[in-house]
Amino acid sequence: MAVKRVLQYGEKSLREPSKEVHKVSKKITELVHDLLETMYAKNGVGLAAPQIGVNYRVFVIDVSTNKEPLNPIVFINPKIIKKSGAVIAQEGCISFPEAYTDVKRYKNIMVKALDAKGKPFVLEANDGSLLARAIQHEYDHLDGILFIDHCVNRFETDEILAKYHLPPVEPEKLLDEPELDKELNND
């Protein structure tokens, strides 16, 4: 177990798709421990394997607050099986230190995955909760998608990125999200 270096926006591995895990081997167990240790060291609510340069479909989340006991959730080979509603909320990422911007997300999701022991589970997260948004954020990392690709305002996001000496938005990566736009316009 060790605290790993977190890749920063601009580094190539963050844009690469990750591979499925075929067996929850010792190597994967170690990866999970490294992710947890690194996430806690950086005070993040989530961390995905590609962020420490390992392109496997694994991420960890802990949305407990300082007053609550730790509550890590491990996701291996996750699949989002249901999604509905839409919400705009400010998000950040350990790979983008200090930069926060408004992004579009689904309000409700259902995800299935394997836990740290390789046992399948299904988890529902609703009402645009931190957990619902964190799962979508970390899930995206496994496909090389970053939160800024969901940004509400590209130019505002560019200004924020520049302020923290990060590269600008990659226009060709910006996502077209008609389903989310429709939901947001209905509200």
Ligand code: ZN
């Ligand atoms: Zn992130």
